[in-house]
Amino acid sequence: MRNKCLTYCFVLLSIQCICIRWGAMALAAMPVASAALHQPSSSARADSIQIAAQDPDFVRVSLLTTSAGRKVYSAYGHAALRLECPSRGLDYCFTFEMALTPNEKLRFFLGHPKAGFIAAPTARFLAQYKEEGREVMSYTLNLLPDEEQALWRSLDEEMARGACWDFDVTEHTCTSMVAWVVQKSLRSGTITYHDLPTELATGTYRDVVDLCSDHAPWSGLFWKTRIGAKGFRHAAPDRMMMPVLMGQVWMQATIDDAEGHSRPLVLGQGRQLFPSTWQPTATRFTPIRVGAILALLMCGTIWWHCNRKRRGLASRRA
Numbered sequence: 001m002r003n004k005c006l007t008y009c010f011v012l013l014s015i016q017c018i019c020i021r022w023g024a025m026a027l028a029a030m031p032v033a034s035a036a037l038h039q040p041s042s043s044a045r046a047d048s049i050q051i052a053a054q055d056p057d058f059v060r061v062s063l064l065t066t067s068a069g070r071k072v073y074s075a076y077g078h079a080a081l082r083l084e085c086p087s088r089g090l091d092y093c094f095t096f097e098m099a100l101t102p103n104e105k106l107r108f109f110l111g112h113p114k115a116g117f118i119a120a121p122t123a124r125f126l127a128q129y130k131e132e133g134r135e136v137m138s139y140t141l142n143l144l145p146d147e148e149q150a151l152w153r154s155l156d157e158e159m160a161r162g163a164c165w166d167f168d169v170t171e172h173t174c175t176s177m178v179a180w181v182v183q184k185s186l187r188s189g190t191i192t193y194h195d196l197p198t199e200l201a202t203g204t205y206r207d208v209v210d211l212c213s214d215h216a217p218w219s220g221l222f223w224k225t226r227i228g229a230k231g232f233r234h235a236a237p238d239r240m241m242m243p244v245l246m247g248q249v250w251m252q253a254t255i256d257d258a259e260g261h262s263r264p265l266v267l268g269q270g271r272q273l274f275p276s277t278w279q280p281t282a283t284r285f286t287p288i289r290v291g292a293i294l295a296l297l298m299c300g301t302i303w304w305h306c307n308r309k310r311r312g313l314a315s316r317r318a
Helices: 002-017 030-037 043-052 102-110 122-131 145-161 174-185 205-211 217-232 243-251 287-317
Strands: 060-066 078-085 090-098 114-121 136-141 190-192 254-256 262-264 266-274
Touching (some): 060 145, 060 243, 078 174, 078 243, 114 122, 114 145, 122 136, 122 266, 145 174, 174 190, 243 266
Antiparallel strands (some): 060 136, 190 254
């Protein structure tokens, strides 16, 4: 059974899933992955794969998080999953993203654009963030071999579905969907969060946005306006979490089961893949200051019109 699941996982990855980033990622790694998989099969080879699959390092799973970007939809970073199978030469990043078509970009500002999981070779995925000067951190997840295979299979299935989710900052984001697909792959445990920031533990969506918006006050205003009344609600931590918070939060999290067993969700410390070479520039014209200036101008304009009208009445009486 494990052999069938593993073969299904890897074949789907090579045929269906490799490098279908909407309008941005090429299919450069397809021949490499296909060559690694399409080799003569035999019962002895099948047995060796089944044995190798029980090695915790046969498949390695990592959480990748990035620092903030220049665009409003990247103001709080990004989160993705990196899956590696060194013995097969496979190394891909699975990321939940919006479909980057003109219509979907318009829907991003006017409604809920479509989004889904896509995959890209890790080198190509990381290159874009290095070029943008954004920090990338890697956190190795403490999953069991069958959980790692189940995760890869679930990601394959999600990729086959395409962009079928409505992107919603209160429901379906890169962080909430990464947490969802990892939780789905667990054998029987549940991800439990510990030592959460107050904003995540008891706060609202708006509190979390404010926590992460010091560098981007206008982005904070945009997102709080976009989520509207939902911003005053509290929700589960994985729903409200921002990518820039996810690494540290997951390092404190555990996987707990009904029998009382517990293990850390992340092994060891996070590892920096690329440093940040770009920092957002602080602006003096924050929304509060601009609002105050506009309010003063409005008051001054009203006072000038009222004063002019009063003088006009006085001159006519004279």
